[in-house]
Amino acid sequence: MAARLIFLGRLEDAAGASEREVACGPLAEILATLDPALAVQLLGERVRLALNGVLLAEAGGVVLADDDELAFLPPVSGG
Template sequence: MAARLVFLGRLEDAAGMPEMAIEPGALEQVLARLDPALAVELLGERVRLALNGALLPETGGVILADGDELAFLPPVSGG
């Protein structure tokens, strides 16, 4: 099986796709297998992460298992 990365908003443009199947593992290992420019975008200070629909307070210690979905949410502006 695999885990899935989901890219929302401008991060979808940066990734060139709305989602990607990846080999499960620690977030650091997952990001190391991506294009370095994309990994930098995903680690942006204002990018939020949601694991299986729940927002994460921090990214440290995240380990993806088979079937997990990790969504990257860019900052949103509005008014």
Template sequence: MARLIFLGRLEDIAGTGEMSVASGPVEHILAALDPALAVQLLGEKVRMALNGRLLTDMGGIVLGEGDELAFLPPVSGG
């Protein structure tokens, strides 16, 4: 199993801070999620971090056993 981590407003949309998923290609994992959540996770301003390292290329990611993929929404402040 791998884990998806949802931060900020994405946690509100997902209804949870994390979710266990079967290992495999991220495209397949996202396709199995609620479509409204998947659309938000694929937003152009959402960044991803695999095992604590920010990803610059989002294509071809395959989650292995024990991997953690975090979704980081844009941050706003004042």
């Protein structure tokens, strides 16, 4: 069983790829398997999360199941 993490914008650069397949389970445990510097960026206060296309209010309590897709959306700037 596997889920996917999707990294957008500057987070893709930090992760070194646009996505990563991970084992299912609690988000906290999944993030613990990543590079600590990346995990800190992913949990930044301005980074939004979308689980299967639905924006989440907060990351607490997220548990990924088989075929789930969790996208990390950094703040957008520009004009």
